[in-house]
Amino acid sequence: MLAIMRAMPSAPEAKELLLVVDDDDDFRSSLGEALELEGYLVAEACNGAQALEWLRENERPAAVLLDLWMPTMDGWQLRLALEERGYGDLAVLVMTAVRTQDPDLLRVGQVLEKPFTMPELVTALRRASSGVVRGRLSSTRRMSPT
């Protein structure tokens, strides 16, 4: 399945483009819809590999919303791949269903625990895309969700 662009902008002002990367179809589409109602333009990918492919072929999004536990290429792997391919300064918002103490992950920037409310998400997105918190992952990849 290829990443899909959910909707074309209909409002007159330029909308911010977001890339949602999550393997759960229902969650991804629900999040996409909710973000559109907030005025964002949303693209979806169901794993890290698909997200990289989308990034190669499309314009740079304002932020990437990233799940951690995914098949094919998980969130940790994608974060490293982004750095390697020159997307290191791309705003990344990690959405995780597992409480995490991973220092590498916390340094990335915004971490949002599922379930979250839309106001929480929007605030976190603003912080992430304004570059208030930005960090780099070390090369050590963490596998365990501790």
Added chain:
Amino acid sequence: MVVLAACYVVAARIGLALGAVAGFATLVWAPTGIALAALLRGGRALWPGVFAGAFIVNAWVGASPLVAGGIAAGNTLEAVLGAALLLRLRLDTRLERIADVAMLLAVALASTTVSATIGVASLLAGGFVKGAELVQTWRAWWVGDVIGDVIVAPLLLVWSLAPRARLRWARAAEGTLAVVVSVVICFAVFGSAAIGVYVIFAPLVWAAVRLGQRGCTLMVVAVSVCAIAGTSSGRGPFVHAELSRSLLDLQSFMGFVAAVTMMLAAAITERDHSRAVAVGALKGRDDFLAIASHELRTPLSALALQLGTMRRLLGKGGELSDDRLGRAERQTDRLTYLVTRLLDVSRIEAGQLRIVPEPLDLELLVRDVTDRMTDEATRTGSELRVETTGPILGSWDRLRLEQVLSNLLSNAFRHAPGRPVDVTLGAEPGRQSSPTERRRARLAVRDHGAGVPEGRLEELFTPYQRGNTARERGGLGLGLYISRHLVEAHGGTLTGRSEPGTGCEFVVELPLDARYHEGDA
């Protein structure tokens, strides 16, 4: 066998050199321990080695062939009996459990009476002892053999096993230091009467706490050698005017030192082991909670987002589409499913899993479930192939059997997407070798995926385990565990078979009720 006989002879000559009663019974009869350890390690077929060694030694010190043969028979019988008893009691020769040490001590006390009795009887027959010395000789013989079993056998058993972990320098240095300290203390204790013998327990407790059974057995031997050397040179707390009392005191000391130290080491190792098991179990539970939390939070997040979207849409005067409501419904179904599985596990663990049987046709049940799961098969690109031989009637819990089949099918779709899944149902005859065994219904679900390595298949039936990591496949990893319990509650079995590269087959077998199948072949 020759090596065993040679060791036996050498150890016996050393023992005899240290002092013997009536020329045959010694302070410590190390060969008893050597024979027991050899038979436990190398098998009871080594007994001729024990016999040959014992015969040579006794003939050497002047026994007639008949007397030497009698004594050798007693020594051999003692070792064979001891080894047989310990094997029967399933002794773990690492001696890391209190039960193993207790077993060894009890068998040492019991089996050695055989040798003492036959040996002393042989001496009596040969005219080496007189009636008055009989009891004293028997006691010296028995205690000497017991001490051999208690001090020498553990040393050989424990040290002949490969160590669990590679010996670290720090540990080796600590062990050497402990032995040196104990020898120094022994010299002090047996060199002057000023220091109480109980001081020796200090390094022994150190060994038990820090060095495990390997360190302990070595220390016990070191302390015993020092004690024998001191006492035989006429020094130390065990020297009395009466030689037999000196011997008995020394032997009791060595026996208790060995028993107490090994018991303590076993207790400490057992405690450490239990702690490691408990920590492992907690880690498994923690991992499971992380997975369960992930699995529950994902649909909950989707549901929360959908409800938020619906509120906003309704607020703008919009309408809720069927599709939107359907998706929200799907999330609640998912949550219900997960919570039900968690409840199933707690019911199983509390022993409260109940089944509600009703008359039903297994073939219809299989058709129903496979029909219902066609959509899921299509989504994962799996062709669902069903083969049944006809109606199979019985009394089972419909919902629970549906749950088992759905679980097996979901697993197959998830772990082998894009590959066909075969479901076969048929009746199997009872085994001919067991005429009482009833006919069984056999329901098999086979995928054509990557399979599971042989050793790991059974792990899938253990709660909180899974063939692939959670983030790759999803799910709680409880399905097979629950399914097996459900099938077993019906008196049946659920087994798995797999070879890497050829997929997995899971087979449910349910006993058939004769009432429904009287006319069947």
